[in-house]
Amino acid sequence: MLIKKLLPEHWESVKKIYELGIATGLATFETQVPDWNNWDEKHLPFGRLVCIIDERVAGWVAISSVSSRDVYKGIAEISIYIHPSFKGLGIGFVLLNNVISESEENGIWTLQAGIFEENKSSYRLHEKAGFRKVGYRENLGQVNNQWHNIILFERRSKLVGFNLI
Numbered sequence: 094m095l096i097k098k099l100l101p102e103h104w105e106s107v108k109k110i111y112e113l114g115i116a117t118g119l120a121t122f123e124t125q126v127p128d129w130n131n132w133d134e135k136h137l138p139f140g141r142l143v144c145i146i147d148e149r150v151a152g153w154v155a156i157s158s159v160s161s162r163d164v165y166k167g168i169a170e171i172s173i174y175i176h177p178s179f180k181g182l183g184i185g186f187v188l189l190n191n192v193i194s195e196s197e198e199n200g201i202w203t204l205q206a207g208i209f210e211e212n213k214s215s216y217r218l219h220e221k222a223g224f225r226k227v228g229y230r231e232n233l234g235q236v237n238n239q240w241h242n243i244i245l246f247e248r249r250s251k252l253v254g255f256n257l258i
Contacts, residue, residue, distance in 0.1 A: 094184065096191050099141035099153055104129045106150035107143065107174075114174045119212045121172075122234045122241075137169060139199045140192050144184045151179035154188040156196060159205065167202040167254055173218075180214075189222040193248065202254025203247055207233075210242040224248040 099107060108129075114120035126132070140156035152175035159168045171192065175184050196204060206224060208215045216226075228245035235241070 094151075094182075094187065095145040096187060097143055097145055099143045099155060101129060101133075103143050103150055103153070104132075107153045110150065110153060110174045110176045113177060118236050118239070119209045119241075120174065120215075122236055124236070137199075140169065140196050140201070142188055142191055142195070144179075144188055146179060146182075146184075149176075151176050151182075152184045152188055154192045156192060156201070156204065167200055169196060169201050169204055171204050171206050173215075185218045186221055189218065193222065193250075197250050197253045200253055202250045205245065205247045207243045207245055210244055216244065216246075219246045219248075222248065 097103075108126050111126045115123055115126065127135075136155045136157045140154070142154050143150045144152045152173070154171065154173040156169040156171050159165055159170050171189075173185055173188055173192075175188075193204065204224070206215075206219055207230070208219065220226075224246040225248070226244055227247050230243040230245065232240040233243045
């Protein structure tokens, strides 16, 4: 298992994994993967990682700003996807721990995630990595004409931000 910076050369594999996540109907409200330029523009330049196993991208994680307002510059939203063939190997936990470290090195004090209520494995993964449930949003959006509730999770850094004052 090798964790590397997510680069444009990984995009086709990342895109495929993202498409597989979209197909579940339980990972995102997105219905199609954007092109590389749009995806690249929406994500921070750091906190983009892939896990490589046997020369294949097994999973990826990336973070994006939650707001352009300066007051929120230390808060980022996390996206993480694992290829179904590699689930259950601990890849998600390794990716989360690596992105947490990289985000803190870049001044992020809060990582947040909005997880579909039905996605119990994602709850467990985030809780294992130190996230806590902080909210519930009922019928936030639809995928394939089905409403979904979102559970909000966050992880506050013990190294960056107000905890150090």
